[in-house]
């Protein structure tokens with residue numbers, strides 16, 4: 522007995538010390554847990570604000586910006602925000618044109634760039650005979666498009682996204698949660714390629730939504746506009762690598778935007794007859810102060826087995842050329858913003874130089890991201906989507922309204938549109954919060970957008986007037 526007491530007496534200070542140490546460690550540990558990873562990069566893009574989007578037309582001053590690198594980090598951040606009673610917004614590559622990432626001192630911004638793991642592609646098991654189905658790949662939400670392109674191209678066998686958005690710098694978390702669309706009629710929006718997603722909800726719990734297990738819940742979760750939690754990963758259906766024949770032509774805009782009963786069906790036949798189509802109206806490309814000799818840049822893509830085209834420009838030079846072209850265009854944009862009356866002559870010359878018909882055969886990702894790797898051309902963009910009517914007459918009317926208004930402005934010395942009016946088409950989305958959701962799976966939606974260089978005088982007023990017309994007359998959203 523004595524021995525025990527003695528031992529206890531000797532041990533007591535040690536036990537106390539250990540308890541103290543353990544609690545200290547736990548304390549240190551809990552401080553660790555409560556402190557999500559610090560960001561090593563800045564999101565201010567040279568502005569006075571803590572965060573701005575890529576174009577610099579949205580900014581915010583969140584209480585703190587977090588840069589998670591793992592699922593545990595996400596859970597830690599959510600718990601931390603819950604105890605601090607803070608909102609959470611997320612940002613990927615900050616390419617969004619909407620206010621989705623904006624949160625100020627009542628919240629935290631979570632930048633997903635460190636969640637950049639791509640898991641091994643696998644074949645989807647189809648039911649029945651257990652035969653292998655199409656390929657799929659799981660990507661964390663911060664994976665950038667160009668990195669998945671490279672990864673899939675190096676896979677054996679080489680794989681590719683069947684369709685995609687133009688830029689290669691956005692993240693999958695961003696484009697899939699917002700319902701981005703690409704230009705292919707056969708694949709619907711990019712979000713419709715998703716088969717499973719995982720997110721951390723407001724309780725800090727990882728939730729999985731699967732197309733197979735619960736299609737209704739899944740359709741509500743995939744395009745979530747950031748409302749359901751922090752997205753951890755998406756699993757996307759991908760295709761074996763394929764080639765696309767890309768054909769550029771420059772018809773007169775009046776061939777399509779004249780009489781809606783003639784131009785509409787012509788447009789519809791092109792859209793239905795190609796794997797992808799992009800119709801780009803080039804403002805002030807003609808010689809006069811009306812649209813009669815303005816040109817369209819009509820881009821069409823079909824799958825092909827033809828041999829790849831040889832580029833005259835070595836691969837290593839292409840990126841710098843694209844960047845150079847981006848800076849050159851930005852310089853032209855600044856010049857036009859400062860001297861609006863130069864808009865028409867400048868654009869006429871540019872379009873005359875660039876308007877040569879051509880065709881080439883490219884691997885799918887290169888053909889889809891034809892605008893290439895330039896991030897330097899900073900522009901403003903206002904985009905809407907609406908359901909096309911059977912003969913596409915409303916597509917012609919929507920475009921013609923914007924062009925006519927643009928020339929009304931021009932007659933008063935204001936040139937609000939100086940890059941493009943762009944039309945692309947996809948079939949409706951099954952995702953409930955998608956801008957092109959429709960119960961009719963065969964409905965074709967037109968994605969219409971106005972693009973001008975940043976700083977172009979009159980763009981805000983012009984694009985707002987056009988938006989109101991599109992919303993009122995075509996139910997655009």
Ligand SMILES: *[C@@H]1O[C@H](CO)[C@@H](O)[C@H](O)[C@H]1NC(C)=O
Pocket residue numbers: 766767768794795796821822823
């Ligand atoms: C794609 O194929 C369709 C049907 O064969 C054809 O009408 C169309 O012109 C083709 N497009 C291109 C870009 O070659």
